[in-house]
Amino acid sequence: MQMLVNYTWLQKTKHQLLDIIKRNAQAIMLYGHQGIGKKSLSLWLAKILLCENTNTAANQDKSCNSCSACHLFDIFQHPDLHILDYKDEKFADTNNIGIDNIHNLISGLQQTPHMGKMQAVIIYTIEQLTIAASNALLKTLEEPNNKTIFIIISHNIKKVMPTILSRCISINIPHPDKHQGIEWINQNSHNIPDTIKNLFAHKPLLSRNYDENIYINTIGFLTNPHINELKIDSKKTQQLSQILNIFSYWLFDLLYYIYRGKTKYFSEINLLKKYAASLSIEKIYICWQYLLEAGQYNNFNLNIKLILSMLTHKYQDIFTIND
Ligand SMILES: [Zn+2]
DSSP, rough: OOOOOOOOOGHHHHHHHHHHTTTTTTEEEEOOOTTTTTHHHHHHHHHHHHSSSSEEEEEEOOOOOOOOOHHHTTOOTTEEEEEEEEESSSTTTTOOOHHHHHHHHHHHOOOSSSSSSSEEEEOOOOGGGHHHHHHHHHHHHHHHOOOOEOOOOOOEEGGGOOHHTSSSEEOOOOOOOOHHHHHHHHHOOSOOOOOHHHHOOOOOGGGGGGHHHHHHHHHHHHHHHTOOOOOOOTHHHHHHHHHHHHHHHHHHHHHHHHSSSSSSSSSGGGGGGGGGGGGHHHHHHHHHHHHHHHHHHHTTTOOOHHHHHHHHHHHHHHHHOOO
């Protein structure tokens, strides 16, 4: 896991969080887009809470990095740090965090922390909890213990149970503006084409998963939908997320091209000129609608092949003339 390093767009949020923990919050929900640094932010906050030398009253926004708590934290061995992360290997089969995982977590929590003043629990992400697990978590949140703080992360707050939300202080985490996002990508990734930088500007951390083959393959399909196929390694959900991202900007650009005669992101759209007379704007919107729905399921363990096949048909349909 990456610690908070240089996320210029999160400076304000960091101060907001320090204010909140001074008020002894028991549960904080960090929500916002994927790829903007919420997980790193949760680690930054947990480290400050567990550090032996921080003074949050003085608005100190750094852990000392030299006490034994900080050293243990850095290697994820701090006994008062509890992380449930659906991306851990143990969840690879289901992608879900189940009730047993929550029960194990709760039984590991102490009345008195092992080392210091607090114990911190990070849950990434709340959407990955099964319903039974969510209910078990809710029970725990309903019996707060002032030595424990829950930092819960959500990519889609609309999916969080209202009863859980009512137990949390929710903070909307901002995404970077275009300039901040591209600057971050330039500092942290290499060999990413400018088109791709634009696509990831508001969710720059996702650019780390950029896969050139996926890009070439997706553009190949989009420019020639009746001949090429959308391909994916069905075990890698991050590939699906990249395809959906390219797809949505592409549809935006296709409409832009129809209305304005030029493109904003992809010069390759010119290859669709031959279809110009038969393009159906209505069907572009239908395809877009499906894309939005598919994006919402992106974090779940759905049948990726089914999503791609639906998307393929809806996109091909844009180029089919009705009688
Ligand atoms: Zn420290």
